[in-house]
Amino acid sequence: xxxxxxxxxxxxxxxxxxxxxxxxxxxxxxxxxxxxxxxxxxxxxxxxxxxxxxxxxxxxxxxxxxxxxxxxxxxxxxxxxxx
Amino acid sequence: xxxxxxxxxxxxxxxxxxxxxxxxxxxxxxxxxxxxxxxxxxxxxxxxxxxxxxxxxxxxxxxxxxxxxxxxxxxxxxxxxxxxxxxxxxxxxxxxxxxxxxxxxxxxxxxxxxxxxxxxxxxxxxxxxxxxxxxxxxxxxxxxxxxxxxxxxxxxxxxxxxxxxxxxxxxxxxxxxxxxxxxxxx
Numbered sequence: 001x002x003x004x005x006x007x008x009x010x011x012x013x014x015x016x017x018x019x020x021x022x023x024x025x026x027x028x029x030x031x032x033x034x035x036x037x038x039x040x041x042x043x044x045x046x047x048x049x050x051x052x053x054x055x056x057x058x059x060x061x062x063x064x065x066x067x068x069x070x071x072x073x074x075x076x077x078x079x080x081x082x083x
Numbered sequence: 084x085x086x087x088x089x090x091x092x093x094x095x096x097x098x099x100x101x102x103x104x105x106x107x108x109x110x111x112x113x114x115x116x117x118x119x120x121x122x123x124x125x126x127x128x129x130x131x132x133x134x135x136x137x138x139x140x141x142x143x144x145x146x147x148x149x150x151x152x153x154x155x156x157x158x159x160x161x162x163x164x165x166x167x168x169x170x171x172x173x174x175x176x177x178x179x180x181x182x183x184x185x186x187x188x189x190x191x192x193x194x195x196x197x198x199x200x201x202x203x204x205x206x207x208x209x210x211x212x213x214x215x216x217x218x219x220x221x222x223x224x225x226x227x228x229x230x231x232x233x234x235x236x237x238x239x240x241x242x243x244x245x246x247x248x249x250x251x252x253x254x255x256x257x258x259x260x261x262x263x264x265x266x267x268x269x
Contacts, residue, residue: 006163010156013259014149021145024267034268041263044152045256052159052252053107054098061097072115072260079122080268 009051016040016047031081038076042069099249100242107253110224114217114257118264121213128209133269135210138203140194141266147190148262151225154183155255158232158248165244173244177236180251184229191222217261224254 020040023033049065050056097104125132161176198204198211205215228251235243 006156006159010152013152013155017145017148017152017259017262020148020263020267021141024141024269030269037263037267041259044259048152048155048252048256048259052155052255053249058093058096058098060093068111075115075119076122076264079119079126082126 005051005056009047012047013044016044034080035077038073038080042073045069099245103246103249107249107256110253110257114221114260117213117217117220118260121210121217121264124209124213131208132210135208135214136266136269138198138201139214139266140197143190143194144262144266147187148258150183150187150190151255151258154180154187155252157183158251161232162241162245162248165239165241170239173239174236177232177239177244180248181229181232181236184225184232184251187225188222188229191218191225214265217265221254221257221261224257228254 020037023037023040026033046066046069049069050062055062055065094101157176157180161173161180164170164172164176203211205212228247231247231250235247
């Protein structure tokens with residue numbers, strides 16, 4: 001178990017990237033797979049904001065970033081599902 | 084009882100310089116708008132976008148994701164080293180972050196060269212117009228980031244290193260949003 005937040009964040013980012021690639025490669029990327037892949041992308045974005053950019057130590061701004069990421073998810077999913 | 088004499092506000096908690104955050108938010112808005120436009124135009128021609136996506140190189144892009152998040156890790160360690168007054172370690176980590184940035188650009192160059200060999204250009208399809216616009220603009224940020232990291236490594240001090248690393252993390256952040264939308268979502 002990695003205790004230091006920086007290497008833990010890096011390992012998480014690599015793991016989430018591998019999972020995204022595996023999900024896309026697993027089958028013809030259907031709608032559910034694509035939604036999962038987008039969710040994993042946003043989880044990576046949150047990890048970068050929280051740990052690399054240190055927003056985890058600033059809860060007010062982290063909450064703001066979470067709202068922005070949630071809005072991005074709704075917008076992208078809305079546009080994707082329209083197809 | 085509330086301490087009215089306290090001047091502590093939310094901006095005091097913001098890590099790093101306020102202006103770098105203004106830049107980060109601006110860049111995210113620009114790329115976010117570009118990706119939203121990509122998805123909106125895709126809705127008008129899903130079959131055309133799917134066949135264009137099939138010509139892309141998701142494996143190269145996945146490799147580049149690993150390269151860029153590793154580079155971000157090195158930049159974060161450079162920030163930590165400069166704050167701990169360990170200039171040699173700081174320069175080493177900045178050098179590693181720059182080297183990974185160059186690897187990213189080389190892989191991207193191979194991707195562009197292969198598409199060009201297939202006769203695919205900016206005007207081949209709307210999907211490729213967005214692809215070249217978004218990934219090309221991002222690659223320009225990577226090149227600028229490598230240069231900035233190199234500049235702050237010359238005279239290593241915590242504030243410039245933290246600011247340069249924040250720019251680099253923004254480049255990383257944009258890529259983890261570009262990657263699934265452009266390469267993976269079917």
